[in-house]
Amino acid sequence: MTEQYDAIGARFEESKCTAAFSAADTFSLGRALGDVTGTPVLDLACGYGFNTRLLAERGARPLVGVDVSVEMIRLAQKYEARCPMGIDYVIADVADLPPLGRFDLATAVYLFNYASSRATLRAMFRSIRANLTGHGRLLAIVPRPTPFPEGNYEEFGLRILERVPGAEVPLIRQEFTTDPPTPLEDYEWPLADYELAATQAGFARVRWSPIRTPPPDAVRDETFWRRYRENPVSCLMTATGGDR
Structure with a gap:
């Protein structure tokens, strides 16, 4: 699915900056990070570097962003050239990630839902674990099973179009509700x-947390965010390692 983000390009920025579900994801990740000052961090599926730059602002060092899309990394590097933050960007498939260092923290926002098979999913987690220190931590925003066709996320910035049965896992066809809509596809893993x-890859503990929502404002009041918490796009996965 590399090509879809190469094609989406800058249109992905619009969704990231305007969609309610993205705002909730960013808020949740920020609350879960804790103090990362001086912490070596690996940001996976970094896209155009939105979350990577947030990590840099919070003092993460060294900081490496990884994405499989050439276009996403080009956009991220464009931001870095305009306003240097000490971020290194790497084009790589997380399922076949080379050794990049020994990081205390890895972050991944919508990465694992692009695995088309269990073998690929396991390879992603193994590659991440291999780049973490013994007690390294993984924070991942992952999509919840899709409430389609009974429910949808349209008012939150994501429209589900179709669930296509597959040999191992359904394919979800959807679109960001930008103008015009931005199509994308991923896989619906339980x-x-x-x-x-994660446990097969050597993570000692996995914990799940509900998504958090930002404070209400004039655009999205508490009633809006209450509706979102009742039907969120995602949840937060925290995986921690043990000594190896």
């Missing part, structure tokens, strides 16, 4: 599959 792949 949370139990993510957890199993």
